[in-house]
Amino acid sequence: MSQERESKVEPDSGSASKLAVVIMAAGKGTRLKSRRPKVLHEIGGKPLLAHVIAAASQVVAPGDIYAVVGHQAERVKAAVAETGIRFVEQTDQRGTGHAVQCAGNAIAGYENILVLSGDAPLIRPETISGLWRFHQDQQAAMTLVSAEPEDPTGYGRVLHPAPDSHPSDEVGAGAPSRVGASPGTQDAPEVVAVVEQDMLTPEQVSLREANMGMYAFRTAPLLAHLGKLANNNPHGELYLTDMAQVLHDAGERVVAFRTSDPDQLLGANTIAELVALDATLRAATASRLMAAGVTIFRPETCVIDAEVEVAPDTVIEPFVQLLGRTRIGADCLIRSYTVVENCTLGNCVVLRQNCVLTGSTVADGALIGPFAHLRPGCEIGEEVHIGNFVETKKARIGKGSKASHLTYLGDTVVGQRTNIGAGVITCNYDGAHKHLTRIGDGVFVGSDSTLVAPVTVEDRAYIGAGSCITKDVPAGSLAVGRARQIAKEGWADARRARLKAKE
């Protein structure tokens, strides 16, 4: 965007109370047809409102951010409580103008406010601070952000003064003449009105400059005239956008801050729009990672949440999902159809196809999968191998140990260089409580053994295949807990002979 600079807003000294941000987040989101409030729908794995708060927090302190909440207010507040922002209640949602009226007391002590929409999550902090600077430079009472999106249908349209009219002539003039006026001088920032889609005259339908739903106001004129909003529109609501005309009619300066990047102001009014925003955000995340040296094949098939971090030279195959606060080291290979959520992976880790990892850590050089399931609380050590159809839960597995096939390790601590054979199961649950299994260093657990917890297998022990281990196994010993095998010589041949004789 041409009108913005890169640096953050630096409030003047002693002006801590100068600027507040109001985020309108009370609406139901009727067009989403969802029981969940609109601003809690997620893109990039995070609620819409949380994205807007994160951007606003780069510009003002969280204590100067006020979210207007109404529809399912408690749920909305709880979802973003940890951000430290403040809340204002709008019990009946009577429009965006009414939302700001409800924030009247909260903002009265600030000289200026910025108003953002809780449903426009791609907003960048530089744009917020760019608006703030432009608003100050223009010495405006109201500054709105405008753009020319490819299809302006549905947006309010921005009306500028007619080319031959002098701003002072406009003051006090009747509203209909101006709202019905020509598109006006498109390169002047002055604005005389915003007309919502459902109020556009046939001539105005072709207007391309859209109101993007983000504003700056000087608080004194805003509060002085906010009561003039009327609900004489098809929705019977108080439109904040009407403040453009109200303030202009009162002789106040109203201007447009034009952005050439309308995509970041897109709102999610429908599920289709929400999904499109999600795709935009994830494409941006993938681009950020690729720019930092991560190879992502077919990035459009991957689902990577906004806060995921990946170090250079890691390769991500198609159809991978990296979710939540996942951190992945360098030189890893994440193969197709693997889903990693809230995990930390070291360097040179290989996750083969179709693994599911949640809430766990994996150290350098580990090899996981295919088809492995790491449930929350696992700590997989260096160069550990977790093979196919192995499920782990709260399992700490030491360096170089292996569980290569068909195993369940739950509430288990395994030492280093231990081999867990195929089909081994830790029986951690007695029907009422969970118990711990401890397996030492250099242990060999034979295939198809069950370890009934609580139980300890000490270092260098051997467990015979098919054992059911219910007592602790001393270091260096062999434990065999299975029925003795007997062989009845000639039994099978004799039986066949008997059957044949009956034919």
Ligand code: UD1
């Ligand atoms: C609004 C603008 C429109 C602009 C568009 C840009 C109005 C009247 N129109 O339309 O000019 O082009 O944004 O995206 O403002 N909200 C409340 N309380 C309410 C109503 C809404 O807090 O009573 C919140 C909503 O939760 C939402 C935001 O305000 O986060 C915007 O409301 P929405 O209904 O989405 O307005 P648009 O139809 O998008």
Ligand code: CA
């Ligand atoms: Ca909207």
